[in-house]
Amino acid sequence: MKRKSLFALSAVIVVAAAALVPVLWSGSDNLHNGSAMAATPADQAALIKRGEYLARAGDCIACHTVRGGKEFAGGLPMATPFGTLFTPNITPDDEFGIGKWSSDDFYRAMHTGRSKDGSLLYPAFPFTSYTKVTRADADAIYAYLRSVPPVHVPSRPHELKFPFNNRNLLIGWRTLFFREGEYKPDPTKSVEWNRGAYLIEGLGHCGMCHTSINAMGGPVNSAAFAGGLIPLQNWYAPSLTSNKEAGLGDWDIKDISDLLKTGVSERGAVFGPMAEVVHNSLQYMSDDDIHAMSTYLKTIPQKDEAPEHLQLETSEQFGSELLKQGQKIYADNCAKCHAENGLGMPPSFPPLANNQSIQMPSAVNPIRMVLNGGYPPSTGGNPKPYGMPPFAQSLSNQEVAAVVTYIRMSWGNHGTPVSPQQVSELRSAPLD
Known part of the structure; x- marks a missing residue:
């Protein structure tokens, strides 16, 4: 699965997540629907802890932390066919981080893919999946991110080729490939199934690696979860819709859960980008959530044939x-x-x-x-x-x-x- 927002790395369109963090919590900045902020230190601590868990589920650290660097300080280079992107500092530093974002600003970035100033964010920041995240969960992530130590390091400017450095070009892309809206539970399915779907399709953004990308850098929605080569990483995210690849229709729930939680199971082990996803994110998720995700994954419709991929042929001899x-x-x-x-x-x-x-x-x-x-x-x-x-x-x-x-x-x-x-x-x- 990978999703590693690299998992964001799989988005072939220019990638630049300019919006993943809050800033100091302002006394006038109330939560969604007019509900008051956590009123007591205990309530606030619980909210931050929940936000940390959800940030793990979203694997935010994978793209916004350089190996060996300060957490969420950004600077991770992301090579694309259109140039190199550098992830931003998303700590609550007032000058170089996003210390002046409100929870409304943060939710808008998650839900609509627009920055604090209204500018369009590049879809390597997985807002196409994060739009499904509820306001309550977004506020919890906000509370956690504003609690991390600020890092006084400037974000490195992107090095994009013309015309891909023009964000206005994203208007057409969004028209074709982005549908805004929080996740709506399927009333015909169980609570557990819906929880799994919410995590896989939303915070987990698994489809960003396991769905092929077209020439415009958009997902091939007709082949959702049918696998694809992760651009410029030279790893293949296998199809989850075919038992000839990584289709899970004939897997036991336990084997799926073991693979997600520990990286190994009786059916196999994960390597490459998916190993990073398990290490950074999935191993920290609760057994109930892992089971819910496994329940959902097992029900993804299976197809007889895997997608076709160009290969170099060898003669029979x-x-x-x-x-x-x-x-x-x-x-x-x-x-x-x-x-x-x-x-x-x-x-x-x-x-x-x-x-x-x-x-x-x-x-x-x-x-x-x-x-x-x-x-x-x-x-x-x-x-x-x-x-x-x-x-x-x-x-x-x-x-x-x-x-x-x-x-x-x-x-x-x-x-x-x-x-x-x-x-x-x-x-x-x-x-x-």
Whole structure:
């Protein structure tokens, strides 16, 4: 899922979230519907704690904190086809943060995608999902964000190409792709299902990675949750609507919940951007909310076919040669952990046999794993995860293609061969 507002990173349209934080709470700034602010220190503390939880659910820290830097101080570079964006300082600093925003300003940014001065925000700030967040939850997040220590660091200006530095161009984009409105519960569904839908479609903004982006940088709504390549990250967010990929229709609720909460389950493990989502966000969510999200995800309608993705084809003869070569490479390098029969030793070493993520039409993720290795996230439920070593230095492009081909076509797997050209392209791709 990823959503990492990077998960915001998956938005191909220029990205610049210029609005995620409050400022000092003003005595005249009342909550929605005229209800008074938290009247006692205990009430205010409870509101801040709730807001912290919701900010975790929204994974705000992922985009607004540079690794090793001050929380919410911004400065994270986001490369796009249109230039580089830098996330803003969203601490309650009066000069460089957003210390003079009211709760109304904050809600307007979340709900309508407009900044304090009315200017349009770029849709990498996931307001297209956050518009579903209730006013009460937005106010709680506001209360939390205004409680974090202010950081006196200026936001770095974006470096966008012309004409994408003109925010007025967003008017057309919004007309096509943005529908404002809070989440409306489905009365035919359970309270738990609706809670899960609210989190997945709203704060979680899972569709930003798991839905393909068109040439205009807008979501392909007809293929919602059907998967897509995350632009400039070279990771593939698998389809949640196809059991041939990451479709969850035949998963147990427990396996879905384990994967979301800990990053590992009997069915597999998460790596890449999704590992960051689990580490930064999902591991901190309550068991009830994780169960609600799993309940909703399991009911996403499943389709017979996964979406088509452009792949480099290999000849039938070359594919057979790769398969034979890959069998030896697998026995020498992989079988110790994943077993000769591909069943692995879950959850520490995930199975490769009958693993949807291995067989997807897109071979990006297994190629990246063989090249770069990686670890599932370290979480409370799995504090010392087992990792995958990188083989980029020890295996050639053809050898990587061979072992990935073998894995995709063995033990009943129905994947197709991959070419050394695909490996070559991904070998030089950025790791983040």
